[in-house]
Amino acid sequence: MANTIASHSHIGDRPRPAVNYLNAQKGLWSWMTTVDHKRIGVMYLVGVLSAFFIGGMFALMVRLSLLTPSHMLFGRVLMTAETYNRVFTLHGAIMVFLFIIPSVPAALGNFVLPLMLGAKDVAFPRLNLASFYLWCTGAAMAIASMIIGAVDTGWTFYTPYSTTTQGTVGLMVMAVFILGFSSIFTGINFVATVHKLRAPGMGWFDMPLFVWGIYSTAIIQVLATPVLGITLVLLLLERVFNIGIFDPKIGGDPVLFQHFFWFYSHPAVYIMILPGMAIISELIPTFSRKTMFGYRAVAYSSVSLALVSFIVWGHHMFVAGQSQLATVIFSALTFLVAIPSGVKMFNWLGTMYKGNISLETPMLYAISFLLLFAIGGLTGIFLGTLSVDVHLTDTYFVVAHFHYVMMGGTVIAFVGGIHYWWPKMTGRMYNEFWGRIACVLVFIGFNVTFFTQFIMGSLGMPRRYYNYLPQYAPYHMVSTIGSWILATGFFITAAYLLASLRKPMDAPDNPWGGTTLEWQTSSPPIEHNFEDQPVLQRAPYDYRPEPVGHK
Amino acid sequence: MEQQADTTKIGMWLFLATEVLLFGGLFVGFGLMQSRYPQEFIEAHEHLQRPLGALNTIVLLISSWTMVMAVLSSKRADRKKTVMFLLLTILCACIFLGVKYFEYSHKFEEGLLPGHWYKAQVTDTVHTAAGTLSHGYATFFSFYFMMTGLHGIHILVGIILLAWITVRANRGEFSSAYFTPVDLIGLYWHLVDMIWIYLFPLYYLIK
Amino acid sequence: MTTHTENTHAHGGSESRTYFVTLVALLILTIITVAASYVDFGAGNIVIALFIATVKASLVALIFMHLNHEKPINAVIAVAGFLFLGIFLMFCFIDFDSRVNFQPVNVKPVVQAPATPAPAAAPEKK
Numbered sequence: 001m002a003n004t005i006a007s008h009s010h011i012g013d014r015p016r017p018a019v020n021y022l023n024a025q026k027g028l029w030s031w032m033t034t035v036d037h038k039r040i041g042v043m044y045l046v047g048v049l050s051a052f053f054i055g056g057m058f059a060l061m062v063r064l065s066l067l068t069p070s071h072m073l074f075g076r077v078l079m080t081a082e083t084y085n086r087v088f089t090l091h092g093a094i095m096v097f098l099f100i101i102p103s104v105p106a107a108l109g110n111f112v113l114p115l116m117l118g119a120k121d122v123a124f125p126r127l128n129l130a131s132f133y134l135w136c137t138g139a140a141m142a143i144a145s146m147i148i149g150a151v152d153t154g155w156t157f158y159t160p161y162s163t164t165t166q167g168t169v170g171l172m173v174m175a176v177f178i179l180g181f182s183s184i185f186t187g188i189n190f191v192a193t194v195h196k197l198r199a200p201g202m203g204w205f206d207m208p209l210f211v212w213g214i215y216s217t218a219i220i221q222v223l224a225t226p227v228l229g230i231t232l233v234l235l236l237l238e239r240v241f242n243i244g245i246f247d248p249k250i251g252g253d254p255v256l257f258q259h260f261f262w263f264y265s266h267p268a269v270y271i272m273i274l275p276g277m278a279i280i281s282e283l284i285p286t287f288s289r290k291t292m293f294g295y296r297a298v299a300y301s302s303v304s305l306a307l308v309s310f311i312v313w314g315h316h317m318f319v320a321g322q323s324q325l326a327t328v329i330f331s332a333l334t335f336l337v338a339i340p341s342g343v344k345m346f347n348w349l350g351t352m353y354k355g356n357i358s359l360e361t362p363m364l365y366a367i368s369f370l371l372l373f374a375i376g377g378l379t380g381i382f383l384g385t386l387s388v389d390v391h392l393t394d395t396y397f398v399v400a401h402f403h404y405v406m407m408g409g410t411v412i413a414f415v416g417g418i419h420y421w422w423p424k425m426t427g428r429m430y431n432e433f434w435g436r437i438a439c440v441l442v443f444i445g446f447n448v449t450f451f452t453q454f455i456m457g458s459l460g461m462p463r464r465y466y467n468y469l470p471q472y473a474p475y476h477m478v479s480t481i482g483s484w485i486l487a488t489g490f491f492i493t494a495a496y497l498l499a500s501l502r503k504p505m506d507a508p509d510n511p512w513g514g515t516t517l518e519w520q521t522s523s524p525p526i527e528h529n530f531e532d533q534p535v536l537q538r539a540p541y542d543y544r545p546e547p548v549g550h551k
Numbered sequence: 552m553e554q555q556a557d558t559t560k561i562g563m564w565l566f567l568a569t570e571v572l573l574f575g576g577l578f579v580g581f582g583l584m585q586s587r588y589p590q591e592f593i594e595a596h597e598h599l600q601r602p603l604g605a606l607n608t609i610v611l612l613i614s615s616w617t618m619v620m621a622v623l624s625s626k627r628a629d630r631k632k633t634v635m636f637l638l639l640t641i642l643c644a645c646i647f648l649g650v651k652y653f654e655y656s657h658k659f660e661e662g663l664l665p666g667h668w669y670k671a672q673v674t675d676t677v678h679t680a681a682g683t684l685s686h687g688y689a690t691f692f693s694f695y696f697m698m699t700g701l702h703g704i705h706i707l708v709g710i711i712l713l714a715w716i717t718v719r720a721n722r723g724e725f726s727s728a729y730f731t732p733v734d735l736i737g738l739y740w741h742l743v744d745m746i747w748i749y750l751f752p753l754y755y756l757i758k
Numbered sequence: 759m760t761t762h763t764e765n766t767h768a769h770g771g772s773e774s775r776t777y778f779v780t781l782v783a784l785l786i787l788t789i790i791t792v793a794a795s796y797v798d799f800g801a802g803n804i805v806i807a808l809f810i811a812t813v814k815a816s817l818v819a820l821i822f823m824h825l826n827h828e829k830p831i832n833a834v835i836a837v838a839g840f841l842f843l844g845i846f847l848m849f850c851f852i853d854f855d856s857r858v859n860f861q862p863v864n865v866k867p868v869v870q871a872p873a874t875p876a877p878a879a880a881p882e883k884k
Contacts, residue, residue, distance in 0.1 A: 123558050188565040195831065196558040223842050226569040230576035234697075242666040243693035244686050245580060250667070251686020256583060259850050260576060310842055314849065326853035557829065564832045568839030575843035582847060583854050605792050609785060612814075616781040619822045623773055741823045748814045752807035756795035 016505070020427070020524040035125035036527060040132050041111030042425065045418075047135060048107050051098035052411075058091035060487060063449075063480040065466070069473050081466040085152035086167075088464060092155030093172065097179050098139055100410055101268060104275030105221070106135070106186055108417050109214045111425060113190060115518035115525065116208050118199025118534040123192035127185050134182035141175035144168075154464060156265070159246035159257040163238045170236055177232045180225045183271075187221025190214055199517065201536035205299065208516045208540045209292060212299045213278020216306035220267045220274075224310070228264035231257070255321045259313070266313035270305055272406055273373075276413030277344055278302070280366050283416055284348050285541040286514045287363035288355025292541045294347040301340035301347075308337045318389050327386060334384035341377050345370065360512070361435030365416025368443050372408025376401060379454065394464075397457025400450045408446055415442075415493065420512065422497065427505030427524045434496040441489030448482030516540050556731055563735045567742050570705075574746050577701065581694045581753065584687070591677050591687025596754060598663050598672065599695075600654060604755035607650050608747065614643030615744040618737045621720075625733040628726035633733070637717040640740065644710050651703055658692070665693035698750060705743050712736050780821045787814050 021038045031039060065071050065078045065087070072078070079087065110128065114121050122128050145151065145168035153162040153169060162169055194215045198207065235257070237243050244250035246257040285292045292298060314322055314330030322330075348370060357363070379401040383389050392398065423429050456475040461468060468476065510519035515538065521530050585592045621636035657663075662670025669689035677685040716732050719725070725733055791810040799806060820826040825833045 124562055127562075184569055188562050188569075191565055192558050192562045195561055196554060222565050222569055223572060223838065226572035227576045227846065230573050234576075234580065237693075237697065241693075243697070244666055244690045245584070245693065251588075251690050253583075253587070255853070256580065256850075259846075259853065260580070263846050310845055311849070314853070323853050323856040323858070325856040326849065329849075329852065560828075561831060561835070564835040568835050571836075571839035572843055575839075575846070579843070579847045579850055583850055586851070586854060601792070601795070605788065608788050612781065612784045612788065615784075615818060615822055616777060619777050620774065623777070738823055741818050745815045745818055748818070749808075749811050752791060752795075752811050756791065756807050757804050 016427075017522050017526050019526065020522065021527050022427075022524055024527045033129075035121070035129055037110050037114050037121050037125065037128060038425075038525060038529075040128050041107055041109075043132060044102060044110060044135070045107035045425075047132075047139065048099050048103045051094055051139065052103075055091055055094035055099055056487065056490070058087050058094065060483055062088050062091055063483040066468070066476045067480045068477065069468055069470055071466070082152065084466045085154075085464075086150040089151050089154050090146055093151070093176070094142065095406075096155055096268075097176050098135075098142060100272050100406060101179075101183055102135060102186070103414050104279065104410065104417065105190065105214055105217055105271075106131070106182075108279070108414070108421060109190065109217075109275060110186075112421060112518055113193060113211060113214055114197070115424075115521065115529055116211055116516050117193065117197055118202065118517045118530065118536070119193065119197040120528045120530075122189045123197060124189050127189055131182045131185040131189070134178050134185070138175045138177075138179035138182060141171055141178065145171035145175060156261060157235060157257075158261075159235070159238070159252075159254045160248065162235060163247055170239060173232045173236050177229055180229050180232070183221050184225045187218040187225070190218035191222060194218075199534050199536055205296060206536055206539055207299075209281035209295065209298050209302070210278040210516075212302045213274050213281065216302040217271050217274045217278075219303070219306045220271050220309065224264045224267035224271075227260065228268075231260040231264065234260065255317065258317050258320050262313035262316045263310075266316065267306075267309045269402075269406070270309040272410050274302060274305060276369070276373075276410035277341075279413040279417040279420070280348060280369050281344075282514075282516070283362050283366040283420060284351050285543075286420075286512050287360065287366065288352045288357050289513070289543050290351055290355035290541075291539075291543060292347065293350030293353075294343075295541070297343055298347050301343040305337070305340040308333075308340070312337050312384075315384050315389070318386060319393050331384055331386040331389075335381065338377065338381055338384075341373075345374060345377075359436075361430075361432060361439055362416045362420040362512075364436060364439040365412050365419065368439065369409060369412045369416065372404055372412060372443075372446065375451075376404030376406075376408055379404065392457060394462055395457035396453040396461045396463055399463045400453035400457060403450045403453070408450070412442070412446075418497070421518075422500070423507035423511050424518060424523045424525070426501060427507050428500045428503050429507045429511065430500040431496045434492060438489045438492040438496070441485060441492065443489075445482050445485030445487070445489050449479050449486055450482070452479045452482065515542055556734075559731055559735060560738075563738050567738060570742055570746075574698070574701065577694065577698050578749065578753070581698065584690050584694065585757075588677075588685065588687025588690060591675070591685050592691050593757075594674055594676065595663075595688050595691035596757065597674065598658075598661065599755050600657065601755050603650050603654055604751055607647050608751045610643050610647050610650070611744045611747050614640045614647070615741055617643065618740045622730065622733050622737045625720060625725035625730040626727050628723075630720060630723050630725075633720040633725060634717055637713055637720060637733075641710055641713050641717070644706050644713070648703065648706060648710075651699065658696075663692050665689065665696045695754060698754075702743070702746055702750060705746075709736075709740055709743055712739070776821060780817055784814055784817055 021036055025034075031043065034040065061079070062084070064073060065084055067073065070077075110122070148171065149166070149168040151167050151169050151172045153165060153167075157169070157173070194207070194211060234243075234245055238246050238252070242250055244252050246252040246254055248254060281292065281298055312330055312334045314326055315334045318327050318331070359367075379397070383392055383398060383401055419430065419435060452475050456472055456479070457463075459472070459475075461472045461475070505524070507523045509521065509523050511523075512519075517534055517536075518525075520534060617636045617639040621633050621640060624632035624636055661672070662668075663672070664670070666689055669692055671684045672688070675684060675688050677687060679685055713736065716736055719732065787810050791807055794806050794810075795803065819836060825836065
């Protein structure tokens with residue numbers, strides 16, 4: 001670690017530069033042809049949040065249809081069963097492929113990673129732009145497939161239904177294929193960036209934990225996504241040419257499709273959660289003003305989570321027709337994958353212990369994460385336990401579990417991260433009062449919506465069902481009302497964040513007192529990030545006061 | 552400069568790892584289907600023309616050699632040799648595709664086609680309990696066409712990339728200071744060769 | 759395993775020589791593997807074929823793709839690709855090879871309903 005004093009000014013001393021990455025070049029064309037990771041990150045942010053909005057609308061529609069067993073709203077049936085199948089499929093597909101997988105890495109990771117490393121940009125800036133355009137192409141194709149005919153297979157595209165059903169499965173599958181390559185190229189970019197573009201003095205164990213999380217995610221993106229690619233190709237060929245790999249009528253094996261699909265999709269859920277955890281690892285030390293407890297443990301747990309995620313995929317197939325031996329092995333391995341997550345939980349708590357905690361909005365989201373991810377993660381263990389899973393599989397218990405980890409985990413962390421880095425990205429502070437209100441609404445709404453589903457599921461309510469028995473009606477109604485509270489919270493968030501953009505740029509360089517390198521540059525940053533190449537002076541999360549005379 | 556070359560090389564190897572997993576998925580599917588239909592796969596593979604497969608293997612190995620020689624020549628700024636070796640690589644690739652064309656024509660004539668287009672052959676002995684021909688034969692050829700087809704597409708893309716750097720090499724753009732494009736496309740080409748190294752025994756040689 | 763030890767940090771002509779010798783080795787291995795395929799070793803055929811293929815692939819990777827004198831990270835990435843592919847293959851085979859087709863023991867077998875005579879005219883309903 002270098003002891004040289006970097007030639008950047010102290011926090012707050014520097015006058016705000018007139019030219020930053022937002023106004024350095026003007027006009028739509030400059031944005032469309034940019035290779036600046038910050039601009040690409042902002043464009044991704046707009047894209048994924050739009051996808052979140054669309055997917056969220058579909059979710060509200062699903063819950064509306066389930067409000068009463070008669071599916072009626074204001075005296076009319078809201079949607080037919082066929083439409084319902086399409087709506088929940090699209091909700092899942094959009095949320096998984098268009099929103100959550102790119103979300104943190106592409107939107108926040110793109111913006112923050114090079115800044116945290118003290119670099120000017122990512123390793124392959126043009127590839128970065130290509131990734132973004134691939135995302136746009138995939139999004140356009142997915143939306144086209146929705147408009148032309150829609151898909152009703154569930155986001156998991158299980159065969160033989162997906163190989164034989166009507167609807168625009170082919171177009172949606174091709175969209176996902178392209179989105180997969182967007183993800184792969186982002187992964188390649190980030191691995192190369194972390195290996196080669198760190199600032200002088202920054203060894204592997206001097207990196208912020210956000211970088212470790214994004215790096216681990218990138219490993220999964222590179223190794224797992226190609227298998228999704230080939231799975232989709234095989235699905236398409238089966239649909240068009242009847243090649244006979246997945247359809248039992250022509251000699252195929254539907255469980256083989258599930259092996260292929262889940263070999264990617266299980267590591268994919270770690271693509272979803274690892275960046276969320278990475279954000280939490282930034283928020284908690286900053287808002288506890290205390291160094292991360294067990295930095296190395298958290299770093300190692302990120303990488304081991306990425307690697308172990310590859311050997312548990314069969315736990316999605318316990319009742320699918322897998323052999324008993326494979327099932328038992330996968331169940332045992334699933335217990336292993338909980339360990340790194342547990343390590344992180346305890347390290348975060350250990351960081352907060354005796355810390356100087358301040359409850360700004362990002363920290364409220366971080367604390368929400370701890371509570372919600374704990375529930376989501378633990379219920380994952382219930383589901384990984386073979387004897388329990390045979391009763392809970394394909395019930396609302398599973399639905400609640402994955403919403404707790406994906407929404408209560410990743411989305412909560414993502415929103416917390418957006419708030420945390422909002423001043424850095426936009427140069428403005430959002431309204432803190434409304435931030436806290438919205439966070440509380442989101443937390444309450446989320447639990448009302450999804451905790452009810454745990455109960456419903458354990459009482460036997462199956463997932464993806466249009467019809468349900470009257471005994472589940474109260475739970476469905478409560479859950480739907482919860483979805484309205486949740487939506488309100490998010491709408492308020494969107495409102496005050498957008499409103500903040502109309503204020504003048506007056507955010508300080510380092511409003512939170514963070515110690516990582518992105519806070520050493522202006523808010524918003526200049527085009528090439530730092531005026532002079534930063535050299536690392538102190539470890540990340542080092543909140544000890546600077547020694548006297550160190551200037 | 553060295554950091555730049557190192558960085559792009561890591562990027563290329565990461566991309567090659569994704570290709571290994573992409574093709575690997577097909578290998579896994581093939582392997583699993585082979586364990587499900589062992590007899591059918593043995594009988595089906597007899598229809599493949601082993602000498603042509605061996606010829607293609609040799610052609611690709613030679614093209615790998617011409618490719619690495621092209622990389623070496625570009626590093627030495629030997630413009631003539633670089634262009635010569637690149638053109639030889641392209642020639643080998645074209646021969647490979649030509650042989651494949653003959654093989655595919657033969658398959659089409661004999662009705663050895665994927666999926667529901669497969670025509671039962673005299674040598675097919677395995678039947679299902681219901682008396683119809685086992686699906687294993689059609690499955691074999693589905694995988695044959697998928698894997699050799701995807702491989703062929705990669706060869707085609709390789710030819711286009713090779714043509715592009717041949718033009719650049721002819722302009723004298725490469726030297727020991729900068730020969731990265733040749734190096735990276737070389738890596739891609741060797742991977743395409745490696746995939747065939749595994750494809751050949753699995754399809755043409757296994758009993 | 760016949761690892762050819764032409765791994766000299768070569769300059770000038772010895773690099774060319776290394777590459778040419780490697781090509782010859784690859785061609786010889788190809789001839790061997792094709793010849794071996796005409797002999798019936800039973801289950802050994804697939805082992806021999808894949809073993810030789812792996813030797814050939816290793817030669818291409820180490821010498822043609824320069825993994826033997828480059829930074830180790832590239833080799834780690836290459837190995838990782840094959841390793842995870844192997845994991846995929848292994849678990850799928852564990853599933854496929856241990857499947858047992860059995861009838862659930864506590865389910866009664868389906869009994870074909872006895873053929874019923876044509877139903878009598880349905881009583882008039884009002």
